[in-house]
Amino acid sequence: MHYAILGNGVCGMEAALLLREREADARITLVSDEHDHFFSRPALMYVFAGQTTLRDTEPYDRELYDRMRFERVRLRVASVDAPGHALLFEGAARLGYDKLLLAVGSCGRPAPWPGSPGPGxxxxxxxxxxxxxxxxxxxxxxxxxxxxxxxxxxxxxxxxxxxxxxxxxxxxxxxxxxxxxxxxxxxxxxxxxxxxxxxxxxxxxxxxxxxxxxxxxxxxxxxxxxxxxxxxxxxxGVVPNTAFLAGSALTLSKGGAIEVDDALKTSAPDIWAAGDCANVTWADGSRRPEQLWYTARDQGRLAARSMLGDDVSYRRGTWYNSAKFFDLEWTTAGWVPVLLNWDNTPIDPGPDVRSWFQRVPGRFVSQRIVVKGDRVIGFNFLGSRWDHEPLMEWIHERRSLSWVLEHLHEAQFDEEFMPRFRVLPTARLG
Missing domain, CATH: 3.50.50.60 (FAD/NAD(P)-binding domain)
Structure with a gap:
């Protein structure tokens, strides 16, 4: 069996590792025109800032590819011959496959203004x-x-x-x-x-x-x-990196994402898609890509299981993410609708949904907790570090707001550097 994986980001790499774990003798080929080795894309900003090197963003030692017997192809794919089970490269080379995973990620949304594209x-x-x-x-x-x-x-x-x-x-x-x-x-x-x-x-x-x-x-x-x-x-913003699939046998959404079923299979036989390029079903029933590192990782693993014949179905779990705005930490988990406009006018998110909010005076620190009835359904925290796992557990356990406020300090990552969480007199629920 020859598995070809187009894209060696977190989605493609996680799929390759699981395939090798399950099939010791399979041929596995990673195809990418970007880099020979998997690197952490969220860490690119630190490379650009001069705080680290690209080599330091590679989570695995480079010898892993040889140990896992991964073949690597550093060429740009021009098209996919789905009926012929082959990748066609620029320059007329081709690579046959038995099963193919498209994990091609996304690219920057093209600038639409006069004067673009161009130098600078x-x-x-x-x-x-x-x-x-x-x-x-x-x-x-x-x-x-x-x-x-x-x-x-x-x-x-x-x-x-x-x-x-x-x-x-x-x-x-x-x-x-x-x-x-x-x-x-x-x-x-x-x-x-x-x-x-x-x-x-x-x-x-x-x-x-x-x-x-x-x-x-x-x-x-x-x-x-x-x-x-x-x-x-x-x-x-970004768009799915799928321009090379135009005119292929694969069904694409209006926005260019690859349509997949719950097992991440595409409309073409023996082709799967996962990560930023795949159109998946969200909890509200809508279909669009999930452009998150965490979900790309999870989808890569599930796609590999699907390619191996497991009976799997992708279900989007509780949302969580973390990032930084300069040195300002941001942690979010669950459903956190926007309930307040920039001019302080309220936004109605639906029946019985409210936000508990407080900002620490004189500091760039705030906490917002969203409740439906008295059950906590989401968290949005700025200015300090939080462990998302207990936050998600409390959502799943349907904890009340009063219970969460009493236990919230348990989710603090940096309690030794930050004051222990406490409810301020200015906190409000509305």
Missing amino acids: LHYFVTLGDLEGLDREARKGQRAVVIGGGLIGVEVAEILHDRGLPVTFVVRENWYFPLALDGNEAKLVTEHMRHHGIDVRLGVNVEEILREPDGRPRAVGLVGGEEAPADLVVAAI
């Missing part, structure tokens, strides 16, 4: 993006980062740390409205401005203005204002 306009998703941005940042004078999500704030931080003045342009009226309510977004925005970032909220980009030689001069904003820049980063 970058993304920050792939290793190639990092290498190109690194070269430009060494000679850049001023940067504009466009986009109000996690990638945008990471890029703003590392460009600022490298000495470039940074303007951060956010289309929405508050930062990261998919995950933060008005109070939380204000806290994060204050924190970014405290670090020297020029944050512009509720501003739309009109075009990338360029010098006669083609280099960026500024980002033109709707209304006529200009944000000077010789380096522009578009951090406006």
